[in-house]
Amino acid sequence: MDIAPAEKPDNHTQRKLQIANIMQQPNVSDPLKKQGLAALSIGATGVVYGDIGTSPLYALQQVFNGPHGVIPSHNNVLGILSLVFWALLIVVSLKYVVFIMRADNKGEGGIMALIALVQRVTSNESRMRWTLVVxxxxxxxxxxxxxxxTPAISVLSAVEGLEIATPAFKPYVIPISLAVLIGLFLIQRKGTASVGALFGxxxxxxxxxxxxxxxxxxxxxxxxxxAVSPMYAVHFFIENRWQGFLALGAVVLTLTGAEALYADMGHFGKHPIRAAWFGFVLPALLLNYFGQGALMIHDASAAANPFYKMVPEWGLLPMVALATVATVIASQAVISGAFSITRQAIQLGYLPRMEILHTSARExxxxxxxxxxxxxxxxxIALVLGFQTSSKLAAAYGIAVTGTMAMTTILAFVVVRGLWRWSWPATLIGMTFFLSVDLAFFSANAMKIVHGGWFPLAVxxxxxxxxxxxxxxxxxLFERLHINAIALEPFLAGxxxxxPLRVxxxxxxxxxxxxxxxxxxxxxxxxxKVLHEKVVLLTVRTKDVPWVPASERVETSPLGNEFYRIKINYGFKDDPDIPQALALCKxxxxxxxxxxxxxFLSRETLIATKVPGMALWREKLFVNMARNGSSATAFFNIPTNRVIELGAQIEL
Structure with a gap:
C-alpha cells in the first residue's frame, strides 16, 4: 500500500474527531514557550552553526593555496577579507537569518518545507509548479x-593540525581521520540525545x-x-580580474552551513537562531577571519595554514583536539539533517519507505x-582515501552548497509572491539581487568540476x-490502481x-x-467467502504541512452495513503510527x-512494460526501488501478528 496523495475532502458526510490533549504533537513552531531564549540560543550554537563554525579551519587556506589560489599580498588579503565580510552579511545575515527564515511552513524550514509551500501556492497542473518542484x-x-x-573535509582539516605540531604526525592524519569518522557513524544507532547536551x-x-x-x-x-570597506573587494576584482572571480569558489567556503539555519528552524525557533548568530557566532567568525588576515599581511608564509599558524606552539595539540571535537559536532548536524530530509522525502512520496529507528523517546x-x-x-571513506587532504577536498566543495542556495532563493521568492502578496517589481528586485550573488558563487565553483566538483554533482x-x-x-501506479478498481458504491449495494457470511x-x-x-x-x-463484522477502508494521506494536530488526524465516514471509510492525515515530519491513530476513533x-x-495489505508485484508511462529503464528502476523498500507493516507500526498480505500483479 502506498500513501495516497493529499486530496480535498469528498462529499460524503465526514466527522473530524475533535480531541483535545490526546497525542498532541509538540508545538515546534514556538519552542520559546518551553525554554528560555538563552538556553535555546546555546543549543542552536551547538547544532545549527557547527558547519559554518568550522569553516575557518580551511576557508582562507584554500583561497591562497587552492587550484586557483591568489598571492597573499597586502591588497589581496584585504580584498578577500572584504569579500568574506560582505558575503557573511549579505548571504547569511540578510538573506537567510533576516529574510528567508520568515518563509516558514508552520514553523518548519528547509528546502523540503519550501517545496510543500510552493505546491500550496501554485496550481496542480501548471508547468511552473512542475519546474519549481524539480x-x-x-x-x-x-x-x-x-x-x-562536510564530515570528510571538516575532520581532515582538524586532524591536519598535527602536521603543524610536528611533521612526524603526517602519516597518521588519514588513519586518525578515518577512525574518528567511522566511530561517529557507528554510534548513530545509539542516538545522540546524551551527547547532544554537550554540543552547545x-x-x-x-x-x-x-x-x-x-x-x-x-x-x-x-x-x-x-577590509570592512567594500572598496577593497572592488579593487581586488579590478586587480585580479579572472583570478579574482575564481577566488569566489574558495570564499564561498565561509558560507557552508548557511542552509542549516533555515533547515533547523523548527528545532529552536527563529529568535534563538537569530540571537545566537548576531550576538555570538558572527562576531566570533569575523574576528577569526580578520585575525588570520592580519597574520598573513605581516607573514605571507602563514597562508599555508593561517588557522593553526595563529595558535601558540604550546596550544597546538589542545587546539587540534578541540577542533576535532568541533568538526565531529558539525558532522553530526549534517548526518542528522540527512536523516531528517530523507524522512520528509519518504512522507512526501519522493523516496520509498525505509527502516526508520527512533533513538529518543522524548525528541x-x-x-x-x-x-x-x-x-x-x-x-x-572513499572521499578521504581518494582526495587525501582537506585542500584537495575543498576543490570539490562548494558547488553543491551554492546550487542549493540558488534553488532556495528561487523557491522562497515564489512563496513570498504567493503568500505574502509582494508586488511583482519588489519580488523581482529582491530575487535578482540575492540570485545574482548565488549565481556568482555557483559560477566560480563550476570551475571546480574537473578538480572534484563532479562528485557532489554526481551524487x-x-x-x-x-x-x-x-x-x-x-x-x-496510483492511476493503474484507480483504473482497475471497482467502484465502491455499487459494490456496497451488492x-x-x-x-455474505459475516464473521x-x-x-x-x-x-x-x-x-x-x-x-x-x-x-x-x-x-x-466471508466478511468481518466491521470493515474499514483505510487511507493514509500526507499533507503539505510539517505536523497535523491530533484534532485533525482522523476523518471517519460511515458507509452503511458496518462499512467505514477512515482517512488518517499526517504531516511530512509526523511519524506514521496507524494503531495509535485508530485509538482516536474511540x-x-x-x-x-x-x-x-x-x-489486510495488498502486496503488489510490479512489472515493467513498454506501455506509455515512463521509459523502460525508469520503470525497472522503480520496480527495484519498490522491491527493496521496507514493508508497510513496519513503516506504519502495525503489529506483525495482525497483518495478512494478499498479492496482486500490476503492469506499469
Missing amino acids: LGLFGAALFYGDGII PIMMIWFATLGGLGLIKIIHFPDVLQ IGQTYIPFINWTMLTGI GIVLFTLMTTWKRGRKI IAAHP PGTAVFLTATPEGVPHALLHNLAHN IGGLEFNMLETSF
Missing part, C-alpha cells in the same frame, strides 16, 4: 553530496576560542580592519536510518533521478442485496484509492480492539 528536488538532492563532503557548551568554547585567537592578532595589527526528530547512515559512511544527479522516478512511478472481528483494508474497492478486499471475499464511537482486528 528545482527544489535537485536542491534537496545536492544536499546529500554536501552532506558527504563545547561549541560556545569553540567560538570563544575562534574570537579570542583572532582578536589577539587584530590588536597587534589593527590596520586589517580597513521526535531524533531518528536513525541505517541505509542512509552506511551509504554516507561509504562515500566519506545529486543520482538522488534526483531516484526521487523523480519514485514520484512518477507512484503516480502511474453486499447489502446479497450479504466476528474487524478487518482494516489499507488502500490508496478510497473511492474504489481494495484489491485485498476482493481477494479475501473471493477466496474466503472518541467518535468506533472502537478498535487490536486483538480482534486484522489488517
Whole structure:
C-alpha cells in the first residue's frame, strides 16, 4: 500500500474527531514557550552553526593555496577579507537569518518545507509548479553530496593540525581521520540525545576560542580592519580580474552551513537562531577571519595554514583536539539533517519507505536510518582515501552548497509572491539581487568540476533521478490502481442485496484509492467467502504541512452495513503510527480492539512494460526501488501478528 496523495475532502458526510490533549504533537513552531531564549540560543550554537563554525579551519587556506589560489599580498588579503565580510552579511545575515527564515511552513524550514509551500501556492497542473518542484528536488538532492563532503573535509582539516605540531604526525592524519569518522557513524544507532547536551557548551568554547585567537592578532595589527570597506573587494576584482572571480569558489567556503539555519528552524525557533548568530557566532567568525588576515599581511608564509599558524606552539595539540571535537559536532548536524530530509522525502512520496529507528523517546526528530547512515559512511571513506587532504577536498566543495542556495532563493521568492502578496517589481528586485550573488558563487565553483566538483554533482544527479522516478512511478501506479478498481458504491449495494457470511472481528483494508474497492478486499471475499463484522477502508494521506494536530488526524465516514471509510492525515515530519491513530476513533464511537482486528495489505508485484508511462529503464528502476523498500507493516507500526498480505500483479 502506498500513501495516497493529499486530496480535498469528498462529499460524503465526514466527522473530524475533535480531541483535545490526546497525542498532541509538540508545538515546534514556538519552542520559546518551553525554554528560555538563552538556553535555546546555546543549543542552536551547538547544532545549527557547527558547519559554518568550522569553516575557518580551511576557508582562507584554500583561497591562497587552492587550484586557483591568489598571492597573499597586502591588497589581496584585504580584498578577500572584504569579500568574506560582505558575503557573511549579505548571504547569511540578510538573506537567510533576516529574510528567508520568515518563509516558514508552520514553523518548519528547509528546502523540503519550501517545496510543500510552493505546491500550496501554485496550481496542480501548471508547468511552473512542475519546474519549481524539480528545482527544489535537485536542491534537496545536492544536499546529500554536501552532506558527504562536510564530515570528510571538516575532520581532515582538524586532524591536519598535527602536521603543524610536528611533521612526524603526517602519516597518521588519514588513519586518525578515518577512525574518528567511522566511530561517529557507528554510534548513530545509539542516538545522540546524551551527547547532544554537550554540543552547545563545547561549541560556545569553540567560538570563544575562534574570537579570542583572532582578536589577539587584530590588536597587534589593527590596520586589517580597513577590509570592512567594500572598496577593497572592488579593487581586488579590478586587480585580479579572472583570478579574482575564481577566488569566489574558495570564499564561498565561509558560507557552508548557511542552509542549516533555515533547515533547523523548527528545532529552536527563529529568535534563538537569530540571537545566537548576531550576538555570538558572527562576531566570533569575523574576528577569526580578520585575525588570520592580519597574520598573513605581516607573514605571507602563514597562508599555508593561517588557522593553526595563529595558535601558540604550546596550544597546538589542545587546539587540534578541540577542533576535532568541533568538526565531529558539525558532522553530526549534517548526518542528522540527512536523516531528517530523507524522512520528509519518504512522507512526501519522493523516496520509498525505509527502516526508520527512533533513538529518543522524548525528541521526535531524533531518528536513525541505517541505509542512509552506511551509504554516507561509504562515500566519506572513499572521499578521504581518494582526495587525501582537506585542500584537495575543498576543490570539490562548494558547488553543491551554492546550487542549493540558488534553488532556495528561487523557491522562497515564489512563496513570498504567493503568500505574502509582494508586488511583482519588489519580488523581482529582491530575487535578482540575492540570485545574482548565488549565481556568482555557483559560477566560480563550476570551475571546480574537473578538480572534484563532479562528485557532489554526481551524487545529486543520482538522488534526483531516484526521487523523480519514485514520484512518477507512484503516480502511474496510483492511476493503474484507480483504473482497475471497482467502484465502491455499487459494490456496497451488492453486499447489502446479497450479504455474505459475516464473521466476528474487524478487518482494516489499507488502500490508496478510497473511492474504489481494495484489491485485498476482493481477494479475501473471493477466496474466503466471508466478511468481518466491521470493515474499514483505510487511507493514509500526507499533507503539505510539517505536523497535523491530533484534532485533525482522523476523518471517519460511515458507509452503511458496518462499512467505514477512515482517512488518517499526517504531516511530512509526523511519524506514521496507524494503531495509535485508530485509538482516536474511540472518541467518535468506533472502537478498535487490536486483538480482534486484522489488517489486510495488498502486496503488489510490479512489472515493467513498454506501455506509455515512463521509459523502460525508469520503470525497472522503480520496480527495484519498490522491491527493496521496507514493508508497510513496519513503516506504519502495525503489529506483525495482525497483518495478512494478499498479492496482486500490476503492469506499469
